[in-house]
Amino acid sequence: MLFNSIDFAIFLPLVFLLYWFVFQKNLKQQNSLIVVASYVFYGWWDWRFLSLILFSTLVDFTVGIGLSKTDEKRKRQILLWTSILVNLGFLGFFKYYNFFLDNFQQVFRLFGSEFRAGSLEIVLPVGISFYTFQTLSYTIDVYKKKLEPTRDFIGFTAYVSFFPQLVAGPIERATNLLPQFYKSRIFDYTKAVDGMRQILWGLFKKVVIADNCAQYSDMIFNNHQDYSGSTLILGAIFFAFQIYGDFSGYSDIAIGTSRLFGFDLKRNFAFPYFSRDIAEFWRRWHISLSTWFRDYLYIPLGGSKGSKWMQLRNTFIIFLVSGFWHGANWTFIAWGLVHALFFVPLLLLNRNRKHLEIVAMDHLFPKFRDLIGIGITFFLVTMAWVFFRAENIQHALEYFSGFTRNPFMLPEVRPMLVFAFLAFFIFIEWLGRGEQFAIAGMGLKWHRSLRWSFYLFLALVCFIFAGQEQEFIYFQF
Amino acid sequence: MIKFFKNIIAFSSVFAFGVVFLISVQSFILSRGNNFKLPHGTDAVILGHSHASCAYNDTLIKGVVNLAEPMEGYYYSYFKLKQILRYNKLKFVFVEYANNQITKYADDRIFGEYIGNQFPKMLAFIEPRALIKLGLKNPIGVAKNLPVALQMNLEFMVEGSGDYVQAFWSNDHISDHVMQDVQKKMKTVQNDASKSGIITNSYSVSEMNLFYLAQIANLCKKNGIQLYFLRAPVSKYEHLPMESTFQEILNQEFPEVPFIDLKDFPVVDEDFADPQHMNIYGAKKVSVYLNELIEQAIRTHNLTIDEFLNHH
Numbered sequence: 124m125l126f127n128s129i130d131f132a133i134f135l136p137l138v139f140l141l142y143w144f145v146f147q148k149n150l151k152q153q154n155s156l157i158v159v160a161s162y163v164f165y166g167w168w169d170w171r172f173l174s175l176i177l178f179s180t181l182v183d184f185t186v187g188i189g190l191s192k193t194d195e196k197r198k199r200q201i202l203l204w205t206s207i208l209v210n211l212g213f214l215g216f217f218k219y220y221n222f223f224l225d226n227f228q229q230v231f232r233l234f235g236s237e238f239r240a241g242s243l244e245i246v247l248p249v250g251i252s253f254y255t256f257q258t259l260s261y262t263i264d265v266y267k268k269k270l271e272p273t274r275d276f277i278g279f280t281a282y283v284s285f286f287p288q289l290v291a292g293p294i295e296r297a298t299n300l301l302p303q304f305y306k307s308r309i310f311d312y313t314k315a316v317d318g319m320r321q322i323l324w325g326l327f328k329k330v331v332i333a334d335n336c337a338q339y340s341d342m343i344f345n346n347h348q349d350y351s352g353s354t355l356i357l358g359a360i361f362f363a364f365q366i367y368g369d370f371s372g373y374s375d376i377a378i379g380t381s382r383l384f385g386f387d388l389k390r391n392f393a394f395p396y397f398s399r400d401i402a403e404f405w406r407r408w409h410i411s412l413s414t415w416f417r418d419y420l421y422i423p424l425g426g427s428k429g430s431k432w433m434q435l436r437n438t439f440i441i442f443l444v445s446g447f448w449h450g451a452n453w454t455f456i457a458w459g460l461v462h463a464l465f466f467v468p469l470l471l472l473n474r475n476r477k478h479l480e481i482v483a484m485d486h487l488f489p490k491f492r493d494l495i496g497i498g499i500t501f502f503l504v505t506m507a508w509v510f511f512r513a514e515n516i517q518h519a520l521e522y523f524s525g526f527t528r529n530p531f532m533l534p535e536v537r538p539m540l541v542f543a544f545l546a547f548f549i550f551i552e553w554l555g556r557g558e559q560f561a562i563a564g565m566g567l568k569w570h571r572s573l574r575w576s577f578y579l580f581l582a583l584v585c586f587i588f589a590g591q592e593q594e595f596i597y598f599q600f
Numbered sequence: 601m602i603k604f605f606k607n608i609i610a611f612s613s614v615f616a617f618g619v620v621f622l623i624s625v626q627s628f629i630l631s632r633g634n635n636f637k638l639p640h641g642t643d644a645v646i647l648g649h650s651h652a653s654c655a656y657n658d659t660l661i662k663g664v665v666n667l668a669e670p671m672e673g674y675y676y677s678y679f680k681l682k683q684i685l686r687y688n689k690l691k692f693v694f695v696e697y698a699n700n701q702i703t704k705y706a707d708d709r710i711f712g713e714y715i716g717n718q719f720p721k722m723l724a725f726i727e728p729r730a731l732i733k734l735g736l737k738n739p740i741g742v743a744k745n746l747p748v749a750l751q752m753n754l755e756f757m758v759e760g761s762g763d764y765v766q767a768f769w770s771n772d773h774i775s776d777h778v779m780q781d782v783q784k785k786m787k788t789v790q791n792d793a794s795k796s797g798i799i800t801n802s803y804s805v806s807e808m809n810l811f812y813l814a815q816i817a818n819l820c821k822k823n824g825i826q827l828y829f830l831r832a833p834v835s836k837y838e839h840l841p842m843e844s845t846f847q848e849i850l851n852q853e854f855p856e857v858p859f860i861d862l863k864d865f866p867v868v869d870e871d872f873a874d875p876q877h878m879n880i881y882g883a884k885k886v887s888v889y890l891n892e893l894i895e896q897a898i899r900t901h902n903l904t905i906d907e908f909l910n911h912h
Contacts, residue, residue, distance in 0.1 A: 143601065310604075539758060579615060579618055582611075582618075583622060586615075586747050
């Protein structure tokens with residue numbers, strides 16, 4: 124079920140009413156409702172893959188119980204690896220099998236021999252990378268004794284399948300979300316209204332910004348040979364806004380929806396396009412994934428401790444794995460590699476933690492130096508997105524080579540409406556960059572009629588552009 | 601909780617009002633005359649669905665503009681004609697009176713499965729009462745297609761050519777594809793049709809479509825326009841449903857409307873893109889013929905329509 128669909132517009136109020144009016148007095152029933160709603164939400168797309176989520180849930184729940192019963196290191200390790208192998212096994216099978224097979228076959232062909240094995244005609248289960256990482260975090264935290272294993276199966280199932288963030292994150296840690304299923308929830312007006320505001324802004328990002336930019340970035344990327352260099356650069360910029368609007372929009376709707384049910388999810392985006400260098404960008408982009416990799420991969424590898432060579436090795440590993448997490452294609456690995464290369468100079472110069480505060484926090488305009496930093500970072504990130512968006516490496520290289528075709532002429536594609544929306548979007552995001560999401564604090568001190576007019580404007584614009592009902596990009600990951 | 605619900609209801613009401621306001625504003629702006637001016641010398645239009653849009657090439661028919669669109673029910677044709685008549689003086693209107701326009705299946709094109717086909721292009725010109733009627737028949741379909749229509753119209757207003765007819769109602773559906781492997785194709789068509797319930801043993805009539813066909817007749821009468829019904833040729837493989845009811849309705853409900861029936865127009869398989877729709881070659885033959893018919897039997901009255909049909 125898509126957030127930007129009529130189905131969800133009916134589903135959400137229905138679950139909300141049942142949650143607060145029918146089952147409000149019984150925590151178990153509320154959690155059960157969340158499980159049922161989550162399975163309906165996911166099954167709406169393809170009910171067959173519900174068995175995967177259920178199996179994953181059963182394995183990790185059982186492993187958790189098992190871990191609570193033994194202190195023997197070897198037994199604990201076996202249990203941990205059972206969970207890792209089952210979860211990553213599913214992920215590997217559904218997401219990476221054909222990729223590895225194709226590449227094995229190509230390598231064998233290179234050496235003049237033939238490797239025969241049939242590729243699989245399988246559909247990638249939506250959101251498998253997200254819930255796999257979420258459930259893995261539980262087992263690892265229990266193994267490390269950072270978290271008490273749960274004996275509440277319904278609560279744990281609700282945690283794994285929680286519908287607002289099931290298919291595209293934020294990837295919630297068990298330490299943050301799971302305990303929230305144990306406590307009774309009381310309706311909080313401020314929280315709910317805040318949630319509605321975040322849903323509205325998320326929808327605006329998705330249906331107005333992302334879907335409109337998608338129309339033009341798709342057109343330009345798919346016919347790149349027909350366009351001038353300036354149009355290709357514009358196409359890459361459109362994609363940069365498309366993916367940001369799409370993914371952060373999803374996160375906003377997920378977080379906002381959770382707040383309606385009394386849950387607090389972790390922030391996933393913090394205005395990444397206002398970053399002044401790549402390191403800051405990665406502290407602000409897909410935070411739940413980068414912190415997951417930091418805690419479960421980077422730190423166990425040694426993190427920033429050890430020699431510079433070790434740090435460099437760890438940096439490359441984390442960026443390459445992060446790229447590969449996104450999809451079974453060399454383009455994603457190239458995207459990760461490019462980001463690692465952008466990051467390395469900052470690491471070598473010890474400047475990777477230079478910008479920790481919000482840009483121009485107490486000023487309306489940034490300093491010239493910050494502005495240049497933002498411009499350069501956005502340019503680098505946008506160039507890297509070309510790899511992310513391209514069908515294959517060849518496509519990406521051809522796209523880059525097209526930049527030299529009349530790069531200074533006026534772009535052939537000039538959608539005025541999209542430009543106007545982008546200008547409005549950047550303006551609002553800039554004004555709200557100190558908040559959890561752009562319109563979190565906007566207008567709270569305005570007169571009610573003015574504030575409602577602003578929300579009405581956003582809602583109407585969302586409605587006008589909602590007809591396309593386009594899928595979220597990150598569903599495929 | 602009560603405060604939250606009060607605010608949600610209040611905001612939803614304001615939002616609903618905003619949507620109605622948007623539709624009205626778009627309708628007001630789009631209804632301007634220069635969006636609907638037909639080419640100089642036009643005194644007739646053709647309305648109907650895909651049979652008509654594929655069969656009549658209006659570049660070969662003098663003074664006639666073909667406004668027929670695939671999947672167009674008479675509900676939409678009525679509002680299209682109304683809008684055209686506000687800014688153009690017509691003498692004749694030709695409406696494709698086809699068998700499948702009177703069956704219940706026609707409802708699908710108005711408010712059912714295919715609502716998304718014509719509804720967005722027509723929203724700005726549908727009268728409020730008729731819009732509510734549609735909303736009651738298929739609230740989800742209308743809700744899903746409202747944004748499509750609003751976006752399309754907004755984009756047209758900001759970036760469009762300023763010619764709504766050219767942008768959305770222009771007759772550009774004639775294919776150069778030649779129907780091949782007819783038997784196989786027919787099997788597929790019939791299978792699809794029986795699966796979707798198009799072919800049944802007993803058909804019922806689309807009351808909504810017939811109501812708006814009568815509205816078209818009234819509108820023409822009110823404006824002193826001579827209305828003609830047309831029936832485009834279909835291939836010998838095509839099943840014409842409810843032929844007796846079709847004739848009965850024609851004779852009882854529309855006795856004053858002359859019927860130009862080209863059902864028996866001499867055609868070969870190569871004149872069709874598929875069993876139901878003519879291609880560019882078939883359209884050329886039919887259009888040249890229709891042009892002659894209009895010149896001799898409608899504009900000049902040298903012959904009656906029946907005389908022309910019998911002699912040519």
